[in-house]
Amino acid sequence: MLERTQVPPFEGTKEQEKQLLAMIAAHKDERGALMPILQKAQDIYGYLPIEVQTMISDETGISLEKVYGIVTFYSQFSLTPKGKYHISVCLGTACYVIGAGDIFEVIEKKLGIKGGECTPDGKFSLDGCRCIGACGLAPVLTINSDVHGRLTLDDIDPMLAQYE
């Protein structure tokens, strides 16, 4: 069959589901409700797996394909869970020419995952992103809300160690 993104088993709680259904009920009659619903659903679950998108489709009457089409269009939405520490490497022009691509690859190797994925222990997830507006610090990445700038390949091990 067609290739699907690999995701860990869904572990949503009853509490999260209750929150989701209440949130959808509050929004669903608004015009253009799908975007805010998806944003808040991602806040609740951290990502938008098939189980969550199906609940949104069933509750709003918007077809699952329409929901999925929008989720895959916007890079802000994620189909896979984020790790406890989410690493986002800037691959904008300034960072890229000064070596962010190498940094991205080294992190992939060290963590044993590809961009868009999460380590099996749920600790780290990795993504590339476009310019974050900190070109003066190039090459730059963020781990959750921490900013790490002017990185060299040697900085990577000690940086990750801070989050062990």
Add this chain to the structure above:
Amino acid sequence: MENIKLKINGIEVSAPKGSTILDAAHLAGVKIPTLCYFKEINEIGACRVCVVEVKGARNLVAACVHPATDGMEVLTATPQLIKSRKKTLELMLSAHDRRCLECVRSGNCEFQSMCQELGVEDSGFYDGDRPIHEIDTTAPHLIRDNNKCILCRRCTSICEQRQHVAVIGPNNRGFDTVIGSPFEMGLGDTSCIHCGQCVSVCPTAALQEKPYIDEVLAAIADPTKYVVVQPAPSVRTALGEEFGYPIGTDVEGKMAAALRRIGFDGVYDTCFGADLTIMEESEEFRKRLIDGVGKMPMFTSCSPGWVSFCEHYYPELIENLSSCKSPQQMFGAVAKTYYATEKKIDPKDIVSVSIMPCTAKKYEAGRDDQSAAGPGIPDVDYSITTRELARMIRKVGLDFRNLPDEKFDDIMGDSTGAGVIFGASGGVAEAALRTLVARLENKELKDVDFHAVRGMDGIKEATIHVAGKDVKIAVTSGMTNAKKILDQVRAGTSDYDFIEVMGCWGGCVAGGGQPHCDAETWNHTDVRGLRAKVLYDIDVKREYRKSHKNPSIIKLYDDYLVGGPGADKAHHILHTSYKKRKVNEFLD
């Protein structure tokens, strides 16, 4: 309505206010090429093939969506425009599977013919990364090959807007954009209703029906098999289009001759099955209306696209569906029981083939509870589309236009005008009324024409006074139209008694298995109406116009289906059952 005046290629044109440049150009007889544009369904200005120059505008504009304004000056065919269109096509071609020679749409591909018209060279000048897509064969009725897709979105628009199904859509973004189903599941895993409207609007071979031509020809060549064939009413109205006849040409006689020459052992007619459906359906309706047995209102069940829609989207209404099998299935069921007995053939040796204007019939043939002769002996073995029949005729080398006009074979080839009009929206209701009135009032109608239920409107209504009751009838086609009535029925606010529903807008004449018309033709021609007119013309010419007058049907009930319509034997052979499903059921 207020008119505006503008100049197109220097010629003054008057057009109603609110027209697009494309509309205005059409009024002036100027053709602007279009590719993604499909009137009222896909007006998104995406492909940029219809670009024109507007005096004073900074950029080229898309004629299909750009409003025409008073005093506007438009040029439609300057060298700059031709160059721009050509480049657009070359860029599309750079990501396209260009093996046209082996392509099923070669010769009637809108993309191919536009490339030819604009002199596109297959130089590979823009070749670069080309995504390779896996072909989706999971659905029972169609194949999606995204290597042929040009992302025009006609399929997704018709699926969502006209059918209210929306199981396909654009996924991902930019270069990764692909038309598909949620979570990359195959179409066969979704709540697709198999109507095939996506196939009929696809400009290329990204979508085609799942073909069974080779299987059918192999069965014909097998001396141990007895192959019977039944073409649906709407096939005779459209098959001619594949051989150069104008839209709305009746080719019933040549079609029968072609089927005989292809080598089918018995050449029969689905219209016989349709007459049989009327016998059963009108009796079932009488029971619901007069005896109070079963839910009201009653929905027709001839259209498998509609039946799937009801099961998935309105599961609470499946008891309102008539339990009658469709004409295709009734014909197949009778072929493998009564006919097998009459001809002294083991039903296992009969291969039952149907020619349908429909892709959902392929799915219907494989449904549960559609094997009257016993488990493992399906009523219908292969269902092929009108398009596949045309391909088969060409493949075996028949000169269709010079075939004689022939008749169908006896036993299951007789049909009345009532059976023929099944192919047009409103036809089933009209045919049922002709028999119902006779049955309830014990007298024959003189005027059998019910004009109120004819025509191509999405919803039609009529009230017939019969047996002291006002029977309220609704006729609808296309699922978005039907939804309006279904919501009323579900809410309990509908006062209809009998509701004819067809999956495709206009009925089977515009089914997903009919010959391709390009968007230009659909946009400016009443394709549905022209095809439907053929059926009403045949109806007037038939010897009998009421199903219960069909001599072969009378004989069938006398000799085999003892007890008459709705009795145990008929019920066992000619009726089926339905299942409650969900919209999103793949997680179960």
